[in-house]
Amino acid sequence: MAAKDIIKNANLFLDGSNFAGQLDNVDPPKLTLTTEEFRAGGMNGPVELTTGHEALRMSAEIINFSPQVFALFNIAEGSGITAMVRAALESWDGTVQPIKWTVRGKVVELDPQNVKPGTPARHKLTMALDYYKLTINDRDVIEIDVINMVQVINGVDVMSRVATALGIR
Numbered sequence: 001m002a003a004k005d006i007i008k009n010a011n012l013f014l015d016g017s018n019f020a021g022q023l024d025n026v027d028p029p030k031l032t033l034t035t036e037e038f039r040a041g042g043m044n045g046p047v048e049l050t051t052g053h054e055a056l057r058m059s060a061e062i063i064n065f066s067p068q069v070f071a072l073f074n075i076a077e078g079s080g081i082t083a084m085v086r087a088a089l090e091s092w093d094g095t096v097q098p099i100k101w102t103v104r105g106k107v108v109e110l111d112p113q114n115v116k117p118g119t120p121a122r123h124k125l126t127m128a129l130d131y132y133k134l135t136i137n138d139r140d141v142i143e144i145d146v147i148n149m150v151q152v153i154n155g156v157d158v159m160s161r162v163a164t165a166l167g168i169r
Contacts, residue, residue, distance in 0.1 A: 008096070010087040012060055015072060024061040024122060026085050028101050029132050031056075031142070053151075056129035056144065058083065058103050065112070065121035072107045072125075080104045080130060089136070097137040105129035 010026060012019040035048035060083075062069065072081055087099040109126035133143040143152040149163040163169045 005089050005091055007099070008088045008090045010085060012062070013084040013086070014060075014069065015081040015083070017068060019062060019064070022062050022064040022066075023085075024063050026060040027058065028085065028134075029056045029058045029103065029129060030054075053144070056103075056105070056132050056146070057108075057126060058085075058101070058105075058129060059109075059124060059126040060085070061113070061122060061124045063120045063122045065123060069107075069123065069125060070110060073110050075106050080106050081127075083127060098135075099137075100133075100135040102131075102133045102135070103127065103129045104131035 010023060012023040012026065032054040033050050034052045034054055036051050037046045038049045039046035075081065082102070082104050084103075085101040089097045089099050091097075105127045107125050108128045109124075111124040111126075113122050113124055115121070130146045131144070134141045140152065141154065143150065145151075149159050149166075149168050150157060151159040160169065
């Protein structure tokens with residue numbers, strides 16, 4: 001069997017600017033639940049209770065020593081920037097589907113990488129996120145809005161009853 005899905009290309013939009021031809025690679029946000037082990041009387045072993053999720057981060061490496069990107073460092077709380085990564089996912093049968101990661105947060109690290117004469121300038125940026133949405137083929141698969149306690153998985157807001165119980169919604 002051949003590879004089913006290959007990301008053929010990708011592009012980065014950062015705070016409204018298009019970085020076409022400048023994106024070397026991107027690490028989309030890793031989704032990890034936080035859990036706590038629980039065992040009570042009458043249980044033969046522990047179970048993992050979900051207590052939330054780990055902090056969301058995204059990093060990208062850009063082939064461009066852009067003053068525009070450096071200007072995004074250390075923004076004021078609550079004034080996050082929006083980034084979007086768009087990719088083309090091609091299946092073995094030639095079908096191409098768009099993938100889009102939309103995130104909001106702040107740049108918490110700018111790493112100018114290795115400066116070497118005769119090589120393209122590059123730097124890596126890392127963002128701490130308060131919003132994340134993954135869209136595949138125009139279908140929202142996951143949306144997490146940390147501040148507003150929204151966590152939509154396949155169209156179901158799994159936090160809605162908790163947010164209602166807390167009087168948030």
